[in-house]
Amino acid sequence: MAVFNPQQIKQLQEHAKLSRGHFSKAQLSDLRKQLDCNLESLLKALLPVAATFSQAPISHFNVGAVAYDKISGDAYLGANLEFSHQALSLVVHAEQSAINNAWLNGAKEISAMAITDAPCGYCRQFMNELSTAQALNIMLPSLNTQLSTLLPSAFGPQELDNSERLLASSEAQITSLSSEISESLKFHLQSAYAPYSKNISAVEICTVSSGRFYGRYAENAAYSPSLSPMQSALSQLALAGLTLEQAEVSRITLVQSEGFENQKAVAEAVLDSYGLDLQVEYITAKYV
Numbered sequence: 001m002a003v004f005n006p007q008q009i010k011q012l013q014e015h016a017k018l019s020r021g022h023f024s025k026a027q028l029s030d031l032r033k034q035l036d037c038n039l040e041s042l043l044k045a046l047l048p049v050a051a052t053f054s055q056a057p058i059s060h061f062n063v064g065a066v067a068y069d070k071i072s073g074d075a076y077l078g079a080n081l082e083f084s085h086q087a088l089s090l091v092v093h094a095e096q097s098a099i100n101n102a103w104l105n106g107a108k109e110i111s112a113m114a115i116t117d118a119p120c121g122y123c124r125q126f127m128n129e130l131s132t133a134q135a136l137n138i139m140l141p142s143l144n145t146q147l148s149t150l151l152p153s154a155f156g157p158q159e160l161d162n163s164e165r166l167l168a169s170s171e172a173q174i175t176s177l178s179s180e181i182s183e184s185l186k187f188h189l190q191s192a193y194a195p196y197s198k199n200i201s202a203v204e205i206c207t208v209s210s211g212r213f214y215g216r217y218a219e220n221a222a223y224s225p226s227l228s229p230m231q232s233a234l235s236q237l238a239l240a241g242l243t244l245e246q247a248e249v250s251r252i253t254l255v256q257s258e259g260f261e262n263q264k265a266v267a268e269a270v271l272d273s274y275g276l277d278l279q280v281e282y283i284t285a286k287y288v
Ligand SMILES: [Zn+2]
Pocket: 093, 094, 095, 119, 120, 121, 122, 123, 124
């Protein structure tokens, strides 16, 4: 079995902090040479690196995941993110974190997910929203299987007559905004996936010295495993090795769609868990 030693894991963790959990095709190729292994073994070998980004104050159970984008040949880390003193339903699971990371960075076709532990039912359902769900390979430390095997007789977007899929949805055309936003936030807003509630929504977290972090709304046909834009952005912050306390936040902006707003409560709930009294600027958008 291909494994990185503790020193290599530390080095890869430092790299991942800077790249926010992104490994390019060229970097993966170099790492495969280092370990003399195939891609599948490398993705599994990166799992301990992914798990170092877990923030699990409730369970103390660190989960790591790696999403592989077949089109770019790049890989994206993910880790679970828990919020103290908030409902457990707000937790970001590692599989969600990795898929979210890949999606925010432009991945179009996730063909494989490596995970430290068997995916829970919630994550099986979340992954079923992907455009690649039917052929998605699931790589566990001691088992390779497919999502379709782990989630037979699945309930998915087709049951709700939704022809869109996560990572393969059409962009919303924003026609007006209640206040100006950055071009990057606008880009992420247009790319949000909200076929069920119609609340095209995205978040920008500006920090003093660690750059900007973005999150997009990713809905699910079963509704509950949907990932809110604030959870999405906070997961990205965690993959940079930061907690919200460390990030020195200067501004948080949440854009929602006029008439369909549904994100204020969840955004404030997850932020409240940090006890930092952060204010959110709410902006509404119209789109066609
Ligand atoms: Zn899960």
